[in-house]
Amino acid sequence: MSRGTATYAAKRLLLVLGTAFVVSSATFLLVHSLAGNPFTCERNPAGCAHEAFVHGLDDPLLVQYRTFMWNLVHGDLGTSYVNQGAQVTPLLLKEAGNSLILGLCAIIVTILVGLVVGIVAAVRQNTWVDYTLSSFVVFGYSVPSFVLATFMIILSAILLPNWANSIGWGSPEQIPIPAIALGLPYAAIVARLVRASMLDVIRQDYVRTAWAKGLTGRVVIVRHALRNALIPVVTIGGPLVTGIITGSVVIETIFGVPGLGKEFVNSILNRDYGIVVGLYTFYAILVGLANLGVDLIYPVLDPRIRYA
Amino acid sequence: MSTITTGLNMGGPMAPPGTPEEVDYSVAPEQVSLWQDAWRRFRRNKLSMAGIVVFGLIALIAIVSIFWTPYSLFQQGLGDITDPFSRAHPFGLDASGRDELSFLMRGAQVALEVGLLTAVTTSVVGIAAGLLAGFFRGWVDTLISGITYIGYGIPNLLIAFLILFITNRPSIVNVIVALSVTSWMDMARLVRGQTLALREREFVEAARATGTKDFKIMTRHVLPNALGPIIVQATFLIPQAILFEAFLSYLGFGLPNPDPSWGAMVSSGLGDRFLAYHTIMVPALALLITLMAINFIGDGLRDALDPRQAK
Numbered sequence: 001m002s003r004g005t006a007t008y009a010a011k012r013l014l015l016v017l018g019t020a021f022v023v024s025s026a027t028f029l030l031v032h033s034l035a036g037n038p039f040t041c042e043r044n045p046a047g048c049a050h051e052a053f054v055h056g057l058d059d060p061l062l063v064q065y066r067t068f069m070w071n072l073v074h075g076d077l078g079t080s081y082v083n084q085g086a087q088v089t090p091l092l093l094k095e096a097g098n099s100l101i102l103g104l105c106a107i108i109v110t111i112l113v114g115l116v117v118g119i120v121a122a123v124r125q126n127t128w129v130d131y132t133l134s135s136f137v138v139f140g141y142s143v144p145s146f147v148l149a150t151f152m153i154i155l156s157a158i159l160l161p162n163w164a165n166s167i168g169w170g171s172p173e174q175i176p177i178p179a180i181a182l183g184l185p186y187a188a189i190v191a192r193l194v195r196a197s198m199l200d201v202i203r204q205d206y207v208r209t210a211w212a213k214g215l216t217g218r219v220v221i222v223r224h225a226l227r228n229a230l231i232p233v234v235t236i237g238g239p240l241v242t243g244i245i246t247g248s249v250v251i252e253t254i255f256g257v258p259g260l261g262k263e264f265v266n267s268i269l270n271r272d273y274g275i276v277v278g279l280y281t282f283y284a285i286l287v288g289l290a291n292l293g294v295d296l297i298y299p300v301l302d303p304r305i306r307y308a
Numbered sequence: 309m310s311t312i313t314t315g316l317n318m319g320g321p322m323a324p325p326g327t328p329e330e331v332d333y334s335v336a337p338e339q340v341s342l343w344q345d346a347w348r349r350f351r352r353n354k355l356s357m358a359g360i361v362v363f364g365l366i367a368l369i370a371i372v373s374i375f376w377t378p379y380s381l382f383q384q385g386l387g388d389i390t391d392p393f394s395r396a397h398p399f400g401l402d403a404s405g406r407d408e409l410s411f412l413m414r415g416a417q418v419a420l421e422v423g424l425l426t427a428v429t430t431s432v433v434g435i436a437a438g439l440l441a442g443f444f445r446g447w448v449d450t451l452i453s454g455i456t457y458i459g460y461g462i463p464n465l466l467i468a469f470l471i472l473f474i475t476n477r478p479s480i481v482n483v484i485v486a487l488s489v490t491s492w493m494d495m496a497r498l499v500r501g502q503t504l505a506l507r508e509r510e511f512v513e514a515a516r517a518t519g520t521k522d523f524k525i526m527t528r529h530v531l532p533n534a535l536g537p538i539i540v541q542a543t544f545l546i547p548q549a550i551l552f553e554a555f556l557s558y559l560g561f562g563l564p565n566p567d568p569s570w571g572a573m574v575s576s577g578l579g580d581r582f583l584a585y586h587t588i589m590v591p592a593l594a595l596l597i598t599l600m601a602i603n604f605i606g607d608g609l610r611d612a613l614d615p616r617q618a619k
Contacts, residue, residue: 019458026462030470138607142599144551144571146558147592150578154585238460246465250558254578265559268469280466287460 009296016288023284024072024277028065031268031276038081038271055081068277078274088274092260092282098169099252099259102182103244105175109183110190110240115226117187118194122229123221125199133191140188146250149181153254169257178255182247186240193236197229231301238291245283346536349612356608362601370420373413381410381568389583399590402573403580408587411568412594418569419550419598422483426549429488431542434495439526441496442503453500456493464490468552472561480563483556487549498541502534509533536613543606547599554595570595 039048052058056067071078077088121133153167156177168174201207202225210220245260252261260279267275340348350356379386385405386397393400399408441452468486475482506512507530515525554571556562562569570591577587 015457019462022458023462027466030474034470034473138600138603139596142547142603143596144554144558144592144599146555146571147574147595150574150581150588150592154581154588242463246463249465250555253559264463264465265469265561268473280463283463283466287463291460 005296005299009292012288012292012295016285016292019288020281020285024069024281025065027277027280028068028273029061031271031273032061032064034268034271036271038273051081055079068273072277072281077278080272080275082270082272088272088278092263092275092278095258095260095263096282098257099245099248099261102175102178102252102257102259103248105179106183106186106244106247107240109180110186110244113184113187114190115194117191119198119221119226121191121195122198122202134195137188137191137195140185141192143185145181145185145247146254148184149178149251149254152177152181167255169255174255178251178257181255182244182251185247186243189236190233190240193233194229197232198225201225201229227301231298234294234297234301237294237297238287241290242287245286342536346612350608353608353611355604359601359604359608362597363605366416366598366601367420369413370417373410373417377407377410377413379407379410381406381414383407389580389587393586400584400586402576402587403583408590411573412570412590415568415570415573415591415594416598418480418563418567419553419595421480422487422553422569423546423550423602425480425484426487426491426553427542427545429484430492430545430549431495431538433488434492435499435531435538437492437496438499438501439503439530442500443507443522443526443530445504449500452496456496459490459493464552468556469561472556478561478563480567483553483562484549486556487552491545491548491552495538495541495545498537499534502537503530506530506533540606540610540613543602543609547602547606550595550599550602 039051056064059067068078075089077092080086080088080091117133117137121130121137124130156167167177202221207220207225210224215224248257248259248261249264250261251257252259253265260282263275263279266272267279383406386407387401387405389401389403389405391397391401397407397409399412402408402411437452437456441449467490471486471489472478472482503526512525512529515529520529553562554569554574557569557571558575560572560575562572573591574588574595577589577591580587
């Protein structure tokens with residue numbers, strides 16, 4: 001890593017931290033400005049007031065904000081009001097682990113399917129293979145993830161009755177179906193990009209040279225063409241991470257995965273302030289880091305790109 | 309994209325299968341305007357033309373549903389959810405015994421309203437921001453680009469949820485506002501890039517030399533020349549918005565009853581999946597067909613209008 005790249009990365013890291021600060025502050029203020037509080041007050045007004053007092057929810061908002069941010073910097077997101085007083089930080093970390101497994105499997109699906117479909121469609125351009133795959137791709141990015149997930153549940157119930165009974169979370173054979181449902185729409189986007197940029201690249205002179213040298217098709221396509229074709233594809237790394245996380249909200253709900261996805265909705269409904277702020281801040285940092293990672297991979301793939 | 313966007317079309321173009329362009333050089337080509345030329349190229353793309361036909365039909369259904377649906381949306385107990393499809397109820401009934409077709413028709417109206425209005429508001433905001441940033445550069449650009457950058461970092465789901473929660477009254481306007489706030493950045497970036505390139509061109513310099521006001525240069529000289537990519541991007545905003553609205557409705561944050569969003573229909577159908585599958589399949593297929601039709605139109609428009617692709 002050259003010095004220029006290091007400075008660039010450092011600047012971007014600062015920007016990520018800045019975004020995280022803005023997101024956490026905005027989330028904190030917004031979610032506190034919502035009507036209602038975490039405790040059910042209808043049945044037990046006195047207990048409710050007591051709970052609010054114990055958790056400092058009666059303090060002026062700015063005082064709460066200061067305390068909260070101070071704890072946040074130390075990695076402490078406070079107590080969850082809903083989950084029997086569990087600490088938020090370990091709770092989120094545990095759920096993040098499940099989401100991470102599902103998300104990584106989905107990304108593997110996305111990359112594998114996207115690359116293969118894109119390359120094959122490009123190499124067989126304007127044949128029935130290409131037309132079939134291209135139609136599949138339009139289907140892929142048109143189908144909402146929840147529709148795909150629902151279809152897959154119904155299909156697996158019909159085709160694989162034994163497997164369908166095991167829909168849930170906990171054992172390895174339960175991972176593939178939600179991972180495919182989560183990854184496939186993004187595989188379509190990747191495939192579309194790979195096809196377009198492969199078509200650009202395989203017409204270039206150096207690829208013709210590679211053919212002329214008598215290299216085998218696999219070597220020409222994978223070593224020579226694909227390497228350059230991947231550069232524009234890497235761009236979607238950031239949006240891909242965002243999409244997988246957003247998509248997991250639905251997929252985790254449908255498949256009953258105990259991950260972060262369900263908290264996106266539930267924590268706001270429950271006014272579980274610590275979880276809301278922690279979750280969305282984490283998400284903002286993740287998206288920022290993914291984008292930064294993409295920008296740092298560029299110069300590796302294409303030596304012509306350099307950060308001065 | 310993205311955004312969630314779900315940002316579903318940050319891709320390069322993928323030409324749908326169609327006939328390749330054939331140019332007959334034996335006769336001198338007649339002079340055609342950019343738009344005529346684009347229309348010609350668009351017409352050759354069969355999938356896009358099919359998309360237009362399907363989209364037109366859906367629009368027609370949506371308009372009809374304003375005035376007439378086979379049954380009232382409030383009319384329950386017309387039959388049982390397990391009843392087979394019949395002439396009286398071509399798509400069967402839902403769990404409360406309401407006519408599925410009537411809901412489907414009104415759902416088309418909801419989807420198109422959300423899709424089209426969001427695309428319009430998003431485009432207006434994005435174009436304005438992009439034009440200002442690209443044309444004035446300097447601190448204006450720094451400010452607007454900074455906002456877009458931070459905007460990308462903030463989860464669109466969060467913004468959408470918070471707007472819907474704070475207003476505390478799900479309505480079509482709130483959904484559209486939530487969608488617009490989270491998706492204008494792509495358009496702003498696109499227009500900014502176009503403007504940055506166009507403002508250096510000779511015709512802009514000429515306009516400036518003749519003392520044309522900045523506003524007029526932006527709207528009369530820069531904007532029309534960037535219109536191709538803008539239209540393409542705006543077309544792809546429609547399915548994005550429909551998808552996101554369906555997603556919100558599916559999670560239970562969409563429109564209130566009895567405004568039937570297809571997303572909400574799939575969601576409630578999922579609850580009845582042990583009784584019947586059609587309450588999931590019918591709205592899901594409607595959603596899928598609509599989104600595919602618009603995406604095909606967008607692909608065709610991209611091939612026809614995007615100068616980077618024109619060959």
